[in-house]
Amino acid sequence: MLTDAKLRKIHGKPIPKRIELSDANGLSVRVTPTGVIAFQYRYKIGGKPKRMTLGQYDELSLKEAREQVIEYRKMVAVGRDPITARNMHIEANIKAASVEDCINAWLASASTSRLVKRDHWERALNRHVVAYVGKMLVDEMAISHWQPVFKRMRENGAETFAGEILSRMKTVFSYCIRTEMIKRNPVAELRIIDVGTPAKNGKRHFSDKEIGAFWHAVDASTITYQNQLMLKLLLLTGCRGVEMRLAKKSEFDLEGRVWRVPDENSKTREPFERGLSVKAVELLKDAFSLYKDFAQVFPPATKKEDRPMAAGVLLNLAKQLREDMDIEHWAIHDLRRTAKTKMSELGVAPHVSEKVLGHKLGGVLAVYDQHSYLKEQQEALDLLAAHIQSCVDSTSP
Secondary structure (H helix, E strand, C coil): CCCHHHHHHHCCCCCCCCEEEECCCCEEEEECCCCCEEEEEEEEECCEEEEEEEEECCCCCHHHHHHHHHHHHHHHHCCCCHHHHHHHHHHHHHCCCEHHHHHHHHHCCHHHHCCCCHHHHHHHHHHHHHHHHCCCEHHHCCHHHHHHHHHHHHHCCCHHHHHHHHHHHHHHHHHHHHCCCCCCCCCCCCCHHHHCCCCCCCCCCCCHHHHHHHHHHHHHCCCCHHHHHHHHHHHHHCCCHHHHHHCEHHHEECCCCEEEECHHHCCCCCCEEEECCHHHHHHHHHHHHHCCCCCECCCCCCCCCCCCCCCHHHHHHHHHHHCCCCCCCCCCHHHHHHHHHHHHHCCCCHHHHHHHHCCCCCHHHHHHCCCCCHHHHHHHHHHHHHHHHHHHHCCCC
């Protein structure tokens, strides 16, 4: 049996040639000519002899080496190879995922690649999360590591967005747990009210007087003509802002008065057909003529490059208009809500207005009724356009 006294006596002392000294249960030491002592464990798996190095004497004590051998003997007894088990443990430690690793994995996932707002979330997570805790290892994080992230957002006036970031990080970490990148979700116990303000469900829609005020404010604004057209079309079509922002000319059949929204621009990730009013077609022809050689309907107004404008442009346009309109606070999405509400007031059937908005029909209708109701959509949007015009005509600029 080896003893610490025997090992200390030979440690670091030159010897003529390499030797091996046995202990018990397969443990031994190998001593090099320069006096370096290395613990090793000899065992058999499947009848084949194997040897694994445990560590050097100056890094590992005899007592610790014997304790390791006890654990490894238990593995061998049930047919597990200790070398494989150790390598797997080392690999797991090397691959310990950081917050940035998790976010990048989620962004590259199949489901995320289909998100209309994928680029938006990539920018937001890099700005608010990666910049501050991106290098931290997820499985070693505590809630206290996250509090400064959300505090910083609140102090910058983004209380509601702090809650959205929390929800998104829960999604990111849940994905990484499912794909075995991490073992735990460090923000699982946090709620939106712990980090910010819950987003309110929008109920705002324009009255007839406000529709007229909106239209006149667009005409009187210093907003570029192409963006004036876009704002009016958002109300005339009831579309989502992202659908109009990303729209290409090839999606439109202006003669047939049809807008075929592709799956990559649809919130439901399914393509659909939206009817167009005569008034909307008129404005779209105007927009098409501004950049005749561009594929994009609404490129960046200042740079005039054939690509979609930035997501923040619509928010800035609404902010600019709000300063010119003497009405209660409103957001771009209120235009879509206004279109739906006014169509209902005008007697348009709910399933038709739902098709205009690009919503899926509910219940058995979603399964059995695959009709696009294009003719009915066009009639409904012509009614809406006529109503909008009457609101404009009856409202003083």
